[in-house]
Amino acid sequence: MISIVIPCYNEEANLKRGVLNQVSTFLETQTYEWEVIIADDGSTDDSLEICKQFVSQNTNFRIVPLAHGGKPHAIFGGLKDAQGEIVLFTDMDQSTPVGELNKLLVWFEKGYDIVIGSRGLQREGFSIFRQMASRGFRIIRGFALLPNIKDTQCGFKAFKSPVLKEIFPLLSFFTSQRNNKGWVVSAFDVELLFIADKWDYQIKEVDVEWQHRDESITKGMQGGKFFHESFEMAHEVFNVIWNNFNGRYKKAN
Numbered sequence: 001m002i003s004i005v006i007p008c009y010n011e012e013a014n015l016k017r018g019v020l021n022q023v024s025t026f027l028e029t030q031t032y033e034w035e036v037i038i039a040d041d042g043s044t045d046d047s048l049e050i051c052k053q054f055v056s057q058n059t060n061f062r063i064v065p066l067a068h069g070g071k072p073h074a075i076f077g078g079l080k081d082a083q084g085e086i087v088l089f090t091d092m093d094q095s096t097p098v099g100e101l102n103k104l105l106v107w108f109e110k111g112y113d114i115v116i117g118s119r120g121l122q123r124e125g126f127s128i129f130r131q132m133a134s135r136g137f138r139i140i141r142g143f144a145l146l147p148n149i150k151d152t153q154c155g156f157k158a159f160k161s162p163v164l165k166e167i168f169p170l171l172s173f174f175t176s177q178r179n180n181k182g183w184v185v186s187a188f189d190v191e192l193l194f195i196a197d198k199w200d201y202q203i204k205e206v207d208v209e210w211q212h213r214d215e216s217i218t219k220g221m222q223g224g225k226f227f228h229e230s231f232e233m234a235h236e237v238f239n240v241i242w243n244n245f246n247g248r249y250k251k252a253n
Helices: 011-018 019-027 047-057 070-079 098-108 129-145 161-170 188-198 227-244
Strands: 001-009 034-041 061-066 087-089 113-118 156-160 203-207
Touching: 001 019, 001 047, 001 070, 001 098, 011 019, 011 047, 019 098, 034 047, 034 070, 047 061, 061 070, 070 087, 070 161, 087 098, 087 161, 098 113, 098 156, 098 203, 113 129, 113 188, 156 161, 161 188, 188 203, 188 227
Parallel strands: 001 034, 001 087, 034 061, 113 203
Antiparallel strands: 087 156, 113 156
């Protein structure tokens, strides 16, 4: 079975343009078993009600309602409820369509533990400024961590379930005390992939379709959102470097 975890926080605008119908339409044509877990992170708009209505009319979809805690918190809430041997997490806005999943699944048959989507170097829908900032982040991150991975931040990643469930609770997002407001994204992906690589899990990066499709304007931090997230990601990259230097990522025997 494939479990698809979709974190949700104030996604009303995306939901109203039919993203869940797009997910359902694709999955219903597949031969493998699947489930979709919508992990609602304490949405303050009508997202939860829209999702409840959809789930009531569509089998294999269910909702995990959560108190607000940020994107990693929502993914973890859905992950704990996942039954599949492989778990994909993907963004509600479907900037990478769920149909790209099959590009990832073939690599598990070849022995990989983790298969991640890559948006390539051009980010369609990004402003020139944001493309430049994104490239700067990749250069800094690649110099210090995961030099063989082009794109750690694409929100389309699949894992063998035991691997993800082993590593995810160890992320600094959960082990540090923090009070999250708004849609906290962070660079948890970097730490997640760094630990997996350090523990010798096999990671494959696959180019996927990506176009900026997020229409939500109610996730918080709107004016300074990009600058805030950029600062947070840079801070967390250095935090991973520091944690590794202090031996925090040693695997228990």
